[in-house]
Amino acid sequence: MLELRSLSKQLGLFTIADLNLRLNHGEYFVLLGPSGVGKTVLIEMVAGFITPDAGRILCEGQDITNSPPEARDFAVVYQDYALFPHLAVAANIAYGLRARGVQSKQAAARVRALAEKLNIAALLNRRVGGLSGGEQQRVALARALAPRPRLLLLDEPLAAVDIGLRARLRHELRCIHQQTGTTFLHVTHDPDDALYLADRVGVMLEGSIRQVATPQELFRAPSDAAVAEFLGMRNIMTVDSASEGVCQVGRVEIHAALADESTSYVWIKPEEILLSRQPFDSSARNQFRCVVAGWENSGPLLAVRISSGDLTLTALVTYESFSELGIDAGTELYCTFKSSAVHCF
Amino acid sequence: MKRVEGLTHSYRFSWFALILAALGSGVLLLIVAPLAALVLSTSFGELSQAAADAQVIQSIRLTLSAALTATLISTVAGIPLSYVLARKEFFGKTALLAIIDLPIIIPHSAAGIALLTVIGRRSLLGSVTGGLMGSAAGIAVAMAFVSVPFLINAARAGFLAVPERLEKVGRSLGASPWRVFFTVSLPMAWRDIVSGMILMWARGISEFGAVIIIAYHPMTTPVMVFQRFNDYGLAYARSVAVLLIIICVAIFVVVRFLARPTQEAQDA
Structure with a gap:
């Protein structure tokens, strides 16, 4: 037309x-x-x-x-x-x-x-x-x-x-x-x-x-x-290589339920990333040691920037968790997310 | 108690308010005092005598009609220019805007002399028209020269206040540039144009310097006030001046009332 x-x-x-x-x-x-x-x-x-x-x-x-x-x-x-x-x-x-x-x-x-x-x-x-x-x-x-x-x-x-x-x-x-x-x-x-x-x-x-x-x-x-x-997607990462269920991002291996050979990017919603002081057993397939790089207010929640090797991610936490975890720049934590929370495209 | 508190509050002394009031009253007094004194010092008898004087009536009629003719012709010719100045950007626009303001800043007797070199008997234009000196047409030209900037500037401001978007919408709805101009731009700028016309007309009526050089006769009222003051003294000049002032104020009040902003225009 x-x-x-x-x-x-x-x-x-x-x-x-x-x-x-x-x-x-x-x-x-x-x-x-x-x-x-x-x-x-x-x-x-x-x-x-x-x-x-x-x-x-x-x-x-x-x-x-x-x-x-x-x-x-x-x-x-x-x-x-x-x-x-x-x-x-x-x-x-x-x-x-x-x-x-x-x-x-x-x-x-x-x-x-x-x-x-x-x-x-x-x-x-x-x-x-x-x-x-x-x-x-x-x-x-x-x-x-x-x-x-x-x-x-x-x-x-x-x-x-x-x-x-x-x-x-x-x-x-x-x-x-x-x-x-x-x-x-x-x-x-x-x-x-x-x-x-x-x-x-x-x-x-x-x-x-x-x-x-x-x-x-x-x-x-x-x-x-x-x-x-x-489009509002966050924590977007370029995938170096991927196979069924697994993506390689730099030196980090990320489990992604829907990944296959054609996956070139993955992203994770910030609210789907859990932060904890200690590692814990769960069904979540991804768990990394990470360091807090910084944080800022994001409306009713706090956006915490964490880095783990080559990865830099943003996680959303409540004010309550923020103080319980004693988060500050340099704090060492564990981040955990399910392989189904990792979106591929 | 409450009332007293209220009073002390509203009458609290303030240097700022005092100085504003003092300076403001000074300016108002400057305008009002001479006019009030003039009107009050003129008796009704003197006024009715002036109103019965055929020469006076003739000159008032000439003054109003020459200024009106100048305004109407300038409006038709000046609106397109105002529109272009509001809408288009082009090389030399700033210079053009300055040229339009020139008549406001140059002494009006000098403006009269300048006009004479163009429309006088010995000028090129004068040799064709036989010269406009001493004619009603010459008076209108002199009035137009000194007062047209008021019209152009007001009309330009009016067009500037019309959002260009409205004109675009009109075009995209299928209207030609002509149609958009007559159905959107002109109606929306009309109030500013009318107040520009009133200003121009008023300025034309009051013109003395340029007019007296182009035409001592036929005599416009400002020239007649000057002539009677020179030849017969203050009392004779005063009654003519008051008559002209009364007629002008009456006309301006009526025109302002007719062109008053409506409720919707104030909302918008």
Whole structure:
């Protein structure tokens, strides 16, 4: 549906280099990347506000690299929703219809139908000034969808709302996508958005797309350590060699239930690492002597950095265990974790 | 007891508050005292006599209409420039902004002389138009020259306050740059533009230096105040001045009221 071919742009601090991407008809594509990676620049290139330095943008086989925004038939929803403050809700939603020459009567009918679908019919005569975050998002979506665009571009639409509302709006986004069947391109820094919303996810790091996969594939098998770290995986280790059930990381041998010859990285959730003063017998297959390198607050828990030979790991402990174990820099401890806690990719 | 405590608290002596109050009153007095003295020293009889004077009425009408013409034409011509100055970055923009402010800083009699060299009888433009000296058109040009920076700067501030994102959204919804300008940028900047127009009009009405060099006749009211003061003395000048002040204040109050920010604009 949409194809980006070797797209490049240098703009201030942002660099996008040789970016390739292909979107399928009707899919919900989430482009995931940390802030400052140039996601908004990419959205604005696709929308036609920024001209790429090199490369081409194709939509349904047609080259639109140099088409003006109004000729592309795309719609943008921004993080702050960018509603027109001088217009009532109904006039906001009707804007794209009127711009395309739809008669006011037909436009009003379409506005009403959309507003009912999105549950904002009661707001149509209101000004946008007093709307809540959720109402604003629905009005912005209705306005974007009213002219039936070929592609909906969403720039961090959930970043500005608080956590409770975010989950609800996320759910609404998915419902709206399913109802309309429009192709969505949603950029975000939040892996949860990708996990919950995406048909496919692209991970964008340092100006290029590192991996494109379904959310399940992505979280099961990130393409490299940087992608894994961005997805929230911790204690990622590069495996030197691996066989059935065992991985060699430097001079340390780690038991990993699901390891095989193809394993190139392993990671362990910090909360699955046990720390103790003495070694103990248990079903856990991995136990090492280690030294505390440092520690810091991590919300309700403490993150303790430990090193054991070539390994450096972070373990989460409660304040209570922290004082019972007498943890300080240089303290010698044992760390223990099950082979099933070692994730492989 | 409580009341006393409250009182001592709210009246607690503070050098800071005292100095603010003293300096502030000084400035206010500077503005209010001459105006109040002028209005109070003029009797109703003198005022109605001035209002019945055909020459006075003629000059007030000329002053208001010349300033209004200058403002309206400058608004149509100046809005695109203000928009470009708010939205685009280009080489020489800082210099251009400085040029627009020039009429504010140069002495207005000098501005009149400068204008004369362009629109006077012996100038290139003057040889085509027959010269604008001594005409209502010449007066309007002089007023526009000295007052147009107020309009341009206010309109530019208005456009700067319109988030560019809103224009982008409009474009992506299928609107042409023209349509976005007339349905988003202009309506949102309109209040600032109107207050720029009021400022420009006011500045045009009050202009004396540049106008008197372009046209002693037909006589604008500021020129007439000067002429009557010179020829007949304070009392004759005073009633004309008061009449002009009353009319200006009345008009500005009405226009400000019509262009007042609405509740939504304050919310937004």
